[in-house]
Amino acid sequence: MKPQFLIAAPHSGAGKTTITLALLRALQRSGRRVQPFKCGPDYLDPQLHTIAAGQASINLDAWMMSETHLQELYQRYTSDAAISITEGVMGLFDGAHKMEGSSAALAALLRIPVILVVDARAMAYSAAALLYGYKHFFRDITLAGVIFNFVDAPSHYRILQEAAADVGVPVLGYLPERPDIRIPSRHLGLHTSAETDYDAIIDAAADHLSGHIDLELLLQQTLRPVSAAAPTQAVSTGRLKIAVAQDEAFHFIYPENITALKQLGDITYFSPLTAGALPNADLLYLPGGYPELHLPQLAGNTGLLQQLRQYKGRILAECGGMMYLGEQITDEKGEAWTMAGLLPVSTTMQPPRLSLGYREVHIGDVVLRGHEFHYSQYIKAPGTTQTDIRVLNSRQETVDSPVFHGPRILAGYMHFYWGDNIRGLSQLLGIDRG
Incomplete structure (x- = not known):
């Protein structure tokens, strides 16, 4: 007891x-x-x-x-x-x-x-x-x-x-x-x-x-009464090298998502604010956070942005991470800051507008659940809508929320939860789990 x-x-x-x-x-x-x-x-x-x-x-x-x-x-x-x-x-x-x-x-x-x-x-x-x-x-x-x-x-x-x-x-x-x-x-x-x-x-x-x-x-x-703990998930011996962004701009991370990623490989952490170079990694995970509060430093780290543009591995990005991968982020004063340009989207804090709620994304036969919480708005480039992706809210109503999925990138405003669905995430990222 x-x-x-x-x-x-x-x-x-x-x-x-x-x-x-x-x-x-x-x-x-x-x-x-x-x-x-x-x-x-x-x-x-x-x-x-x-x-x-x-x-x-x-x-x-x-x-x-x-x-x-x-x-x-x-x-x-x-x-x-x-x-x-x-x-x-x-x-x-x-x-x-x-x-x-x-x-x-x-x-x-x-x-x-x-x-x-x-x-x-x-x-x-x-x-x-x-x-x-x-x-x-x-x-x-x-x-x-x-x-x-x-x-x-x-x-x-x-x-x-x-x-x-x-x-x-x-x-x-x-x-x-x-x-x-x-x-x-x-x-x-x-x-x-x-x-x-x-x-x-x-x-x-x-x-x-x-x-x-x-x-x-x-x-x-x-x-x-306290029940006995179930066996913990097996940890990979390190097939993949996984680099996770973690600093003042990117720190919205569910611990169990990291536990699940450990099934795929070894994890290291880096800071997009201060790192001089991208880590040697097969998968980059850029979580959400507050990039809009650190735009001069993020835009000023041009060496890292250039390496990100040339990166050939897989990328997983959520909310602030997706904004960082886009063309530009415009701050509350109206000044636009150049980001990585890997996604055909720009985001703006002018004016701040709350988007909040549970989300369910359907990509092919894979379903991921998560949550959306941000004050920025997005601007789509013409012709970028992916018709094979559906985003629903908790009432199963269609929501206009950007999700990008390609051979090596999965990104969206959603904070995905895959702690109990690493199989689905791996499928979307094209990762062979063996």
């Missing part, structure tokens, strides 16, 4: 991320090995989880991943952990379509209890009705406790305690508001710049939480 639970909320903005980070750090400081997870496709929260816990955070996405793969991942990463904490996404029951892919669906699949974070700033005894609904709406999950956030007065907290007691939901504590422990925002997600001292913010959040939350009660309420 080990504590394991999912942090959820009725809606976004209730404080899930701050409380998750504070719990990870507070429990990690007590000498326990804490394994973080993130429900959904987000890249930014897991980076902060990793800082807080000292363990890589793993995405668990019930829309992009098969149930078998999800269960295997969870078992593998929880087997050596003393405590496992999963941060939910949006509201507890918000999914791609109704509850599909929601935090509640994940909690039910993995049979882990839910801790609900309630923004109580403008709420008193009405919390009873809210908690009653969340406790009884979906009987396949267990509401193991509630944390009331943004509560400044003990008298206010007493009313909330009475509300929770009347519907039989354990109260784990409350948190007064502390503006200094908020994570700075960038785009729709979290600030990832080295300028922010995340350790200091997370330490302060952990101190704050430890003074108001009954951690031992929380751990007792969330004890659950």
Whole structure:
């Protein structure tokens, strides 16, 4: 029996991320090995989880991943952990379509209890009705406790305690508001710049939480059996040489995608911002990130761009990586910067416009699932539409999103997930898996 639970909320903005980070750090400081997870496709929260816990955070996405793969991942990463904490996404029951892919669906699949974070700033005894609904709406999950956030007065907290007691939901504590422990925002997600001292913010959040939350009660309420870990995937002895871009411009990477790539060969990392030469590699992987924030440096690394134009191996590129392979990227001020020119597409940040959602791409008989999240827009060159490629959203509606597939390149705005579909990815890239 080990504590394991999912942090959820009725809606976004209730404080899930701050409380998750504070719990990870507070429990990690007590000498326990804490394994973080993130429900959904987000890249930014897991980076902060990793800082807080000292363990890589793993995405668990019930829309992009098969149930078998999800269960295997969870078992593998929880087997050596003393405590496992999963941060939910949006509201507890918000999914791609109704509850599909929601935090509640994940909690039910993995049979882990839910801790609900309630923004109580403008709420008193009405919390009873809210908690009653969340406790009884979906009987396949267990509401193991509630944390009331943004509560400044003990008298206010007493009313909330009475509300929770009347519907039989354990109260784990409350948190007064502390503006200094908020994570700075960038785009729709979290600030990832080295300028922010995340350790200091997370330490302060952990101190704050430890003074108001009954951690031992929380751990007792969330004890659950832990299944034995499934065997790990076999690692290749190195048929291919695979080079992965990783720096401030390109860092949106699902850890399990890298685990799957290791089946194909040996992996090295390089920085398109600073590298003087491309690595000797059979496959280049250019993930997403924030290339639009580093355009002078990317465009100024002309030697690397020239080598990329002459590169004869296979290339896999997602979102920011696809933008880097295009003709130009135009920044928010309207200045155009020359990129690699390997794809007949240009992208622009003028004006920024959000594209967000799950995606499913059909190329021949191969289907890959993933997620799209960007503020740039694309400009197609005439005659570049590939009619053999279909991109659908989670409701199986056609989406106008560029995907390029050729003998040696697979690229698109999608962040692909192939952690459980390395066979399909290999087929699209023309890689013989032996």
